[in-house]
Amino acid sequence: xxxxxxxxxxxxxxxxxxxxxxxxxxxxxxxxxxxxxxxxxxxxxxxxxxxxxxxxxx
Amino acid sequence: xxxxxxxxxxxxxxxxxxxxxxxxxxxxxxxxxxxxxxxxxxxxxxxxxxxxxxxxxxxxxxxxxxxxxxxxxxxxxxxxxxxxxxxxxxxxxxxxxxxxxxxxxxxxxxxxxxxxxxxxxxxxxxxxxxxxxxxxxxxxxxxxxxxxxxxxxxxxxxxxxxxxxxxxxxxxxxxxxxxxxxxxxxxxxxxxxxxxxxxxxxxxxxxxxxxxxxxxxxxxxxxxxxxxxxxxxxxxxxxxxxxxxxxxxxxxxxxxxxxxxxxxxxxxxxxxxxxxxxxxxxxxxxxxxxxxxxxxxxxxxxxxxxxxxxxxxxxxxxxx
Numbered sequence: 001x002x003x004x005x006x007x008x009x010x011x012x013x014x015x016x017x018x019x020x021x022x023x024x025x026x027x028x029x030x031x032x033x034x035x036x037x038x039x040x041x042x043x044x045x046x047x048x049x050x051x052x053x054x055x056x057x058x
Numbered sequence: 059x060x061x062x063x064x065x066x067x068x069x070x071x072x073x074x075x076x077x078x079x080x081x082x083x084x085x086x087x088x089x090x091x092x093x094x095x096x097x098x099x100x101x102x103x104x105x106x107x108x109x110x111x112x113x114x115x116x117x118x119x120x121x122x123x124x125x126x127x128x129x130x131x132x133x134x135x136x137x138x139x140x141x142x143x144x145x146x147x148x149x150x151x152x153x154x155x156x157x158x159x160x161x162x163x164x165x166x167x168x169x170x171x172x173x174x175x176x177x178x179x180x181x182x183x184x185x186x187x188x189x190x191x192x193x194x195x196x197x198x199x200x201x202x203x204x205x206x207x208x209x210x211x212x213x214x215x216x217x218x219x220x221x222x223x224x225x226x227x228x229x230x231x232x233x234x235x236x237x238x239x240x241x242x243x244x245x246x247x248x249x250x251x252x253x254x255x256x257x258x259x260x261x262x263x264x265x266x267x268x269x270x271x272x273x274x275x276x277x278x279x280x281x282x283x284x285x286x287x288x289x290x291x292x293x294x295x296x297x298x299x300x301x302x303x304x305x306x307x308x309x310x311x312x313x314x315x316x317x318x319x320x321x322x323x324x325x326x327x328x329x330x331x332x333x334x335x336x337x338x339x340x341x342x343x344x345x346x347x348x349x350x351x352x353x354x355x356x357x358x359x360x361x362x363x364x365x366x367x368x369x370x371x372x373x374x375x376x377x378x
């Protein structure tokens with residue numbers, strides 16, 4: 001798999017900001033987690049009413 | 059007798075649901091994601107740090123570390139529990155947390171050097187040096203080893219001038235009351251270069267020879283291991299707990315734990331491990347008891363994120 005690897009090779013890239021020191025890889029992971037959290041909040045989920053025609057109720 | 063008011067489950071409306079379909083879709087998605095991400099990102103495949111690598115990259119440091127183990131001045135020799143009783147170790151206020159654990163893995167620092175050397179055969183000079191060492195009193199042994207480590211000294215760093223021979227073993231004066239310490243330290247260097255030191259240190263731990271405690275203690279007493287870690291941004295003062303070698307993602311969920319090590323008073327405290335642990339336990343308790351803590355429990359009222367989650371339900375409820 002190493003031939004396809006685009007990340008694990010080479011020295012790590014780091015962001016330095018005052019006392020904060022974070023790898024670019026970790027920063028991306030955190031940004032994606034925050035984005036997923038926001039999407040989970042705002043993206044509308046299918047409700048029971050939307051699927052009423054699919055189901056059977058009595 | 060009170061009447062049972064629980065409704066019959068068959069009275070509720072029902073919907074068809076294909077659990078097997080959901081399971082198969084989830085399995086396919088997770089498998090494709092796992093293989094795809096593994097292909098793109100791979101995994102760190104850092105070569106193991108060896109005694110042989112240390113001996114070749116920084117022989118002077120290995121000799122200095124060996125002499126310091128004999129003098130009893132290394133980090134592990136002065137660590138306290140679980141290896142020895144040389145220090146109280148980490149404390150939380152008056153509670154000696156580290157000492158309470160007891161000396162469960164007794165390690166004599168001099169034995170990290172003498173143990174492997176005792177197994178070498180066919181070297182009369184080494185045998186004589188070992189016999190010379192064993193015949194001396196503990197005070198004499200410490201005097202020899204301390205005189206040798208002082209003579210080697212340290213290189214200039216952080217504005218401090220060089221001490222002794224500046225850390226260069228080759229520049230140490232030939233005679234200086236070192237006893238057999240130079241011969242023992244150099245013999246350990248030879249054993250490490252030949253690749254025999256790991257086996258000699260790990261074979262004495264347990265039946266399967268997989269106990270790395272002693273070899274890791276010796277390795278971490280030298281500068282080589284830490285230098286490698288710092289070069290990879292894995293040092294304690296580099297948020298190292300969060301990081302992984304190279305560009306691979308690390309453990310971002312450790313951010314709060316490692317954050318405390320970067321700021322005062324923890325960054326300058328010798329007792330930081332216990333203090334940071336205590337603080338994290340306190341914060342964990344606060345999180346556990348949020349529903350009971352005035353002020354904290356009102357945050358959802360001030361920042362009503364849950365209304366976003368329930369907005370659709372609330373709209374329907376209002377219509378009804």
